[in-house]
Amino acid sequence: MPITRFSSSRTGYLWFVSNIPTVAELGENESLRRTVSRLNGSDFALVGSGDDAAVIKAQDGKFVVTTDTMIEDHDFRLIWSTGFDLGWKAVATNVSDVAAMGARPTSLVVAIAVPGSTPITFLEDFADGLKAACEQLAPGCGVVGGDLAASEKVFISVTAHGDLEGREPILRSGAKPGDVLAVAGTLGRAAAGLALLFSGDADAISAYDALVGVQKRPEPPIAAGIGLNATSMLDLSDGLAKDAARIAKASSVKLVIRSQDLQGFEAMIDDAAMRLGVSSSDWVIGGGEDHSLLATFAPDVEVPRAFKPIGYVAEGSGVYLDESPLGEVGWDSITG
Amino acid sequence: MPITRFSSSRTGYLWFVSNIPTVAELGENESLRRTVSRLNGSDFALVGSGDDAAVIKAQDGKFVVTTDTMIEDHDFRLIWSTGFDLGWKAVATNVSDVAAMGARPTSLVVAIAVPGSTPITFLEDFADGLKAACEQLAPGCGVVGGDLAASEKVFISVTAHGDLEGREPILRSGAKPGDVLAVAGTLGRAAAGLALLFSGDADAISAYDALVGVQKRPEPPIAAGIGLNATSMLDLSDGLAKDAARIAKASSVKLVIRSQDLQGFEAMIDDAAMRLGVSSSDWVIGGGEDHSLLATFAPDVEVPRAFKPIGYVAEGSGVYLDESPLGEVGWDSITG
Numbered sequence: 001m002p003i004t005r006f007s008s009s010r011t012g013y014l015w016f017v018s019n020i021p022t023v024a025e026l027g028e029n030e031s032l033r034r035t036v037s038r039l040n041g042s043d044f045a046l047v048g049s050g051d052d053a054a055v056i057k058a059q060d061g062k063f064v065v066t067t068d069t070m071i072e073d074h075d076f077r078l079i080w081s082t083g084f085d086l087g088w089k090a091v092a093t094n095v096s097d098v099a100a101m102g103a104r105p106t107s108l109v110v111a112i113a114v115p116g117s118t119p120i121t122f123l124e125d126f127a128d129g130l131k132a133a134c135e136q137l138a139p140g141c142g143v144v145g146g147d148l149a150a151s152e153k154v155f156i157s158v159t160a161h162g163d164l165e166g167r168e169p170i171l172r173s174g175a176k177p178g179d180v181l182a183v184a185g186t187l188g189r190a191a192a193g194l195a196l197l198f199s200g201d202a203d204a205i206s207a208y209d210a211l212v213g214v215q216k217r218p219e220p221p222i223a224a225g226i227g228l229n230a231t232s233m234l235d236l237s238d239g240l241a242k243d244a245a246r247i248a249k250a251s252s253v254k255l256v257i258r259s260q261d262l263q264g265f266e267a268m269i270d271d272a273a274m275r276l277g278v279s280s281s282d283w284v285i286g287g288g289e290d291h292s293l294l295a296t297f298a299p300d301v302e303v304p305r306a307f308k309p310i311g312y313v314a315e316g317s318g319v320y321l322d323e324s325p326l327g328e329v330g331w332d333s334i335t336g
Numbered sequence: 337m338p339i340t341r342f343s344s345s346r347t348g349y350l351w352f353v354s355n356i357p358t359v360a361e362l363g364e365n366e367s368l369r370r371t372v373s374r375l376n377g378s379d380f381a382l383v384g385s386g387d388d389a390a391v392i393k394a395q396d397g398k399f400v401v402t403t404d405t406m407i408e409d410h411d412f413r414l415i416w417s418t419g420f421d422l423g424w425k426a427v428a429t430n431v432s433d434v435a436a437m438g439a440r441p442t443s444l445v446v447a448i449a450v451p452g453s454t455p456i457t458f459l460e461d462f463a464d465g466l467k468a469a470c471e472q473l474a475p476g477c478g479v480v481g482g483d484l485a486a487s488e489k490v491f492i493s494v495t496a497h498g499d500l501e502g503r504e505p506i507l508r509s510g511a512k513p514g515d516v517l518a519v520a521g522t523l524g525r526a527a528a529g530l531a532l533l534f535s536g537d538a539d540a541i542s543a544y545d546a547l548v549g550v551q552k553r554p555e556p557p558i559a560a561g562i563g564l565n566a567t568s569m570l571d572l573s574d575g576l577a578k579d580a581a582r583i584a585k586a587s588s589v590k591l592v593i594r595s596q597d598l599q600g601f602e603a604m605i606d607d608a609a610m611r612l613g614v615s616s617s618d619w620v621i622g623g624g625e626d627h628s629l630l631a632t633f634a635p636d637v638e639v640p641r642a643f644k645p646i647g648y649v650a651e652g653s654g655v656y657l658d659e660s661p662l663g664e665v666g667w668d669s670i671t672g
Contacts, residue, residue, distance in 0.1 A: 061395050
C-alpha cells in the first residue's frame with residue numbers, strides 16, 4: 001500500500017508514443033500480468049511466482065545468493081539502453097556473481113520501479129531481455145518472483161540464486177603463492193563502449209557497435225565458472241586493478257599481472273581508443289563492467305581453455321603490473 | 337561502475353546536521369563497512385557477506401524466496417520514518433511473506449540506494465533497524481549480502497529466504513469449502529496509523545502513537561506462521577478484502593467473513609477513527625500493511641490461539657461480508 005496515489009507529468013526520452021497504454025493506465029496487476037507472461041520459468045522452481053514466495057530446489061542442501069542494483073542516470077541512461085538491454089544486463093551482472101562462486105544459476109527475483117507514464121511496451125521489452133539473457137547465459141535459470149512499483153526514475157534490483165551441486169564455493173580467499181592468475185572473458189571492452197556512448201560521436205558508436213554492445217548487453221562467461229577447479233575466483237565488475245586487489249587482500253597474497261599478457265586485450269580496443277584519444281591499457285586495467293571471471297589455479301592444474309593466463313600469485317600483498325604496484329584504479333558506486 | 341560521478345545539492349528533510357560525514361564523503365567501501373559492521377549474521381549462512389555471493393544452508397533441499405521494495409515518497413516519507421523504522425519495516429514486510437508460506441526466515445539480502453548527501457548515521461540507523469527486526473521477529477535470520485548505491489531518492493529492495501524444514505509450502509490455493517477462515521495479527525491498525533500521519537494532527541498522532549507505530553514498525557506474527565497446519569495462508573499486505581480475494585481466486589472457493597467477528601478489530605481503532613471522522617470498518621476491511629496472516633484451517637483442526645476465526649470457506653467464488661459481496665477494496669502499488 002503506497003502512501004501516494006501515482007501521478008506523473010514525466011515524459012520519457014523515448015516515449016513520445018501514442019496508443020500504447022502506460023503502466024499507470026493499466027495498473028499494477030495488469031502490467032505485471034503482461035510482463036510476467038513473457039518470462040521463462042526456472043527449471044529449479046517447485047513453486048513459481050504468484051504466491052507470497054517461490055520455492056526453489058537446492059538439492060545439495062545449500063544455495064548461493066547475490067544481489068545487484070541498477071539505477072537510471074547512475075548505472076544507465078534511457079537514451080542509450082532499451083528495456084531489452086536493461087533486462088539482459090540485470091541478468092548478466094547477477095548470474096555472473098553466481099558463476100564466480102562456481103555455482104550454476106537457478107533462479108532470479110526481479111524488482112523494478114518505473115514512472116507510471118512508462119508505456120507497457122518498455123516492461124514487456126524488459127521481460128524479453130530477462131528471458132533472452134537467461135536462455136543464452138544461464139539455461140534453466142528463470143525469474144521466480146518480483147515486484148513492480150512506481151518511482152520517478154527507473155530502478156532495477158535483482159537477486160540471483162545458484163546451486164553448487166555438491167561442490168564447495170570458490171571464494172576470493174583461496175589464492176596461494178605459485179598459482180596461475182587467469183581471466184575468462186573480455187577486458188576493457190565495456191569501458192570502451194561506455195566511453196564511446198559518452199563521446200556522443202555517432203559515427204564512432206556505429207563503427208564500434210560491438211564494444212557498445214558489451215557495455216549494454218554484457219556476455220559474461222558463465223559456463224566457464226560453473227564447477228571450475230580454481231583456488232579463488234571473482235567477477236570483474238569494478239575493473240581488473242580494483243577487483244584483483246580484492247583477491248590479493250582476501251587471500252593475503254600478491255598478484256602479479258604481466259603487461260605483455262594484456263596486449264591481446266588492448267589490441268581489441270586500440271582502434272576505438274585512438275579514435276577517442278585515450279589509452280587502451282587504461283581501459284583494460286581500470287575499466288569495469290566486463291563481468292569477466294578472474295581466477296587463480298593451482299600450479300598442477302591445467303588452466304581451462306576459456307581462461308587466458310595473465311600473471312601469477314606470489315608472497316606479499318597488493319597487485320603489481322610487472323614490477324610496479326598498481327593503485328586501486330576503478331569505480332566506487334557512490335563517489336564514481 | 338556507475339555512469340555518473342555522484343554530485344548532489346539535495347538537503348534532506350532531517351539532515352541539517354553538521355559534523356556527521358555523508359555517504360559521498362566516505363565513499364561506498366567505508367559507508368558499507370560502517371553499516372555492515374552493525375548487522376547480525378544469519379545462523380544459516382555458510383558464507384556470509386563479503387564475497388561475490390553468500391552461501392546459505394537449505395537442509396531440506398529447497399528454499400523459499402520473496403522480494404519487496406520500498407520507495408521514498410511512494411511507500412514512505414523521510415519526515416515520518418527514521419532509518420531505523422525503514423530497516424525494521426523492510427525486514428518485517430519480507431519475513432512476513434516467508435512465514436506466510438509456513439517457512440522459517442533464514443536470510444536476507446538488502447539493496448539500498450541513497451543520495452550522496454545522506455549522513456552516514458542514517459545508514460547506521462537503518463542497519464540497527466534491520467538487526468532489531470531480525471532479532472525480534474525472526475531470530476536466527478540475518479543479512480547475508482547487499483548493495484549500496486547512489487540515487488536521488490531513497491530506494492530499498494529486500495529479498496528474504498526461508499526454510500520449510502521438510503514441510504510442504506502453504507499456498508493460497510489450498511482452501512476447501514468447510515474450512516475455518518482466521519487471522520493472526522492486527523487488522524486496520526496500520527491504515528489508522530497512516531491516516532493519522534496524513535492528518536498532520538500532532539495531538540492525534542501523539543494520542544494514538546501505538547497505531548502510528550504499527551504503520552512505521554509493523555510486528556507481523558511470524559512465529560504463528562512457521563509450521564502452521566493450515567490449508568492456505570497469505571500475508572495481508574494490501575488489505576483484508578483484496579488479499580482474501582486472492583485466496584478465493586487461487587482456491588476456487590468463496591470466502592465468507594462474519595462482520596461480528598471483525599468488531600473486536602474495529603473497537604481497537606474506533607477512537608482514532610472518530611477523531612478523524614472516518615469509519616473504522618473501512619480500515620479493517622480495506623486497510624493494508626498490517627502484514628497479518630490470513631489462513632484457512634480444515635474443520636477437524638484446532639485453530640491455534642494466535643489465530644482468531646473471522647469466517648469460513650464455502651462453495652462458490654469471491655469474498656462476502658455476511659451476505660454481501662465485498663468489492664476488491666484495497667491498494668494497487670502503481671495506481672494507489
